[in-house]
Amino acid sequence: MMKTLLVRGMLAGLIAGVLATLFAYLFGEPSVNAAIGIEEAGTAAHSHTHEPATTGPGTAEPAEQPEEELVSRDVQSTIGLFTGVGLYGIAIGGLFSLAFAFVYGRLGRLRPQVTAALLTGGAFVVVFFVPFLKYPANPPAVGQPGTIGTRTELYFGFVALSLLVGILAAAFGRKLADKLGAWRGALLACAGYLVTMALAAWLMPIIDEVPATFPASTLWSFRTASIGTQLTLWITLGLLFGAFAKKALKKSEPVAA
Structure with a gap:
């Protein structure tokens, strides 16, 4: 049964990844294209403000040529996007099926x-939404190249902390439900999670590298699209896996009997 749920979870994750890619x-x-245009315009303006250094009368050092892209923008926005989101969906679907097998019943x-x-x-709240509130996604041209390692470590560290606190809250909520009732136990567990993560968010470093000249509408569009992509993936995964799991568990009942 575990293998069946795992395969169906990965299949549901793949389908969810396809729909999320389309979104x-x-x-x-x-x-993203608008942010890249802003970044390229800023780079061009910066290069024009610096005159080429001369090495002698009537000579000048050639301007640095921009690095050639290893992967074109068209490939990045199509095949690259599908590959990245698709693999992410498959991985999330597999982990989701294991979590379902653990909590079911x-x-x-x-x-x-x-x-x-x-x-x-x-899972959507713990894995994505709460970490997103602390460290939201940024489009190109936002963020300093020298801090990308630190920003990545802080984000995934916060995701890991959110996941750990979420698991502990669920475990304590289950115990509280036996004593106080399901609703009270669930509410206390949610409150404990929110308070703990709010304190952690307050203690962890703040990263705000959005330039003052960056258009707010572009930033807003990018971040809302990021949330929409994740919502599409998680909702599709939940609906599909619920249907797949129902069929798999129904088929296993006669065998178990």
């Missing part, structure tokens, strides 16, 4: 679709 291409790529006598829906909502 990102339609709604995210325009803001431990949240009460809930149907597979309901369990998958609750797990999807919790």
Whole structure:
């Protein structure tokens, strides 16, 4: 059964990745292209403000030529986007199926679709939305090249912390539900998670490298498209996997009997 759920979870993740790629291409790529145009315009303006250094009378050092792209922009926005989001969807789908197998039956006598829906909502908040609030995604031309390593470490560190606190909150919430009831236990667990993550967000470093001249509309469009892409992926994954899990568990009932 575990293998069946894993395969169906990866399949659901692949389909979700395809739909998320389509959403990102339609709604995210325009803001990415606009940000790239701003970055190229700023680079060109910066190069024109510096006169070439002379090495002798009537001679000048040639201007530095821009580096040639190893992968064209068209490939990045199509095949590259599909590959990245698709692999991400497959990985998330596999992990999601393992989490489903662990929690199914431990949240009460809930149907597979309901369990998958609750797990999807919790995973979206813990894995993406809360870390996004602290360290939101930025388009090209935003952020200093020298801090990319630090920014990446802080983001994934915050994701790992959010996941750990979320798992602990779910475990304590299950114990509290036995004593105080399901609703009270769930509310206390959610409150504990939110308070802990709010404190962690306050203590962790703030990164704000958005230039004052960067258009707010482009930044807003990019970030809303990022949220929409993740919503598309997670909602599709939850709905598809819930249906797949229902069929798999239904087929296994006669065997178990």
